[in-house]
Amino acid sequence: MHSMINPHSAGLGLRREMLPEVLHTKPAAIDFFEVAPENWLPYGGKLQRDFRTLTERYPFFCHGLSLSIGSPDPLDITFVRQIKQFLDEHKILLYSEHLSYCSAGGHLYDLMPIPFTEEAVSHVATRIKQVQDILERPLIIENVSYYAAPGQQLSEQAFLLAILNEANCQLLLDVNNIYVNAVNHGYDANRFLQAMPSERIAYYHVAGHFQQTESLLIDTHGADIPDPVWLLLQQAYQLHGVKPTLYERDFNLPPLAELCRELAQIKTLQQASLELT
Template sequence: MSPLIGIGLRPPHNDEIRQTLPGVGWLEVHSENYFERHGKGFEVLAELAGHYPVSLHGVGMSLGSADPLDPAHLRQLAALVAAISPVRVSEHLSWGSIGGRYFNDLLPMPYTREALSHMSDKIERVQQALGRQLLIENPSSYLQLPGEMGEAEFLAELARRSGCGVLLDLNNLYVSSVNHGLDCADYLATIELGTVGEIHLAGFTDKELPQGHLYIDTHSAPVAEPVWALYRQVCGLSAIPTLIEWDLEIPPLPVLLEEAGRADAILSAAQRTSREAAHV
């Protein structure tokens, strides 16, 4: 399998991955789950970091909040980065706290110039503290707040201002496009692929409501065909580290590896086509 294709390391698979060391390119973990460095979880991560590159994916920094950065959270993240030496560190284009009180979700941002300046400043301070670039992930969205620009424009400008990279979650993009009538092609054309350091692929849930269908980013199912189509489109333009993300109703490891194998096949086919075109 290509070194660009990774899977999420989740507790139900810890022992099997330790014993079999499957041939994936890298592993991803949620940063906050490993801030405690004296339990079995960190022991497993430290062991596997000796076999695989590791990407740290944060969910609790609340970069879009009006609250200041939490210095304790930032210290713990910096300590984890120093201990694991990850290949990438990422967070979300969202917020989840106000007045020191936290909501257990990734809430939508108002895409305004004021929010752009505020979040860019926060990202710059995080990057200075970590001594490395931060990737920012586009969220799935169920509510659009009034703003002055679209999400893709906001994210692209955030990368230009702060020097951060982009974590392009194609499942989130598809979910938001259906929920809000967005155009995926326009979105991808606005994001500079040179700033994209990682791609996420996952499954969603289709919730039927009286007023229609709502797609929810649950990470609890195989990657949907429209998301694979978006991935083929991106692979035709660039080869980017790609994660199969599965967090709920976690299947047996072979199912996860089969999804990773499909991503690998799509990426490999795109690379072959690119090489053949270069020799014409």
């Protein structure tokens, strides 16, 4: 699967409102697209046809929203099968999900942090394996931003590493989330980054955030990428190698040309890292 996409590539989250423009002429800066399958599953008709036109032409990743891998509720097998069908139908290259949960006796409409406990490690690892068996492909999990850590026994770093090992799964490394959590919870972003297992990283996410106060950042995906996050991405390339990198922008969407400037910057850093090695 990986050989089908160049590690030196930059991608963009595809929003529905971008469809007409991208169908007409895809900017050269965009090497691949990423979508949340939940945002496309319910639709048929023209929207589905337009989407298929793009998935037939360009590489696509999926980044899910509602698998709820850490939920105490039973795994929604029907939903996982729908996802499999969607991934197969559109020949999606990679499927990732948040290391969080969004259901407990009903949908919570927010990504909640999983308690950092040994028990949760086993619970989540078992569910990841179950999902991978049904999907017949890897489930890549993403480190998430969190604002409270209820019942914490392990550090975020130890928790994440334990799950990667026990589930033997891949990681979507969100560089912005490392930075946001480091500021909010007072840890060293570089040390956290260094501790990540290079061989498990499938691809990177990078985004902007909102600074509420000096010591509270909110992960909004609604801004340009700030300097500290660019620096951390550069660091990630040097420590773990250049891999496909997606710019997440969900709100305050500027024109496509402006989004492509951020993608050009990703490629500049990828190139610079290549020249350093």
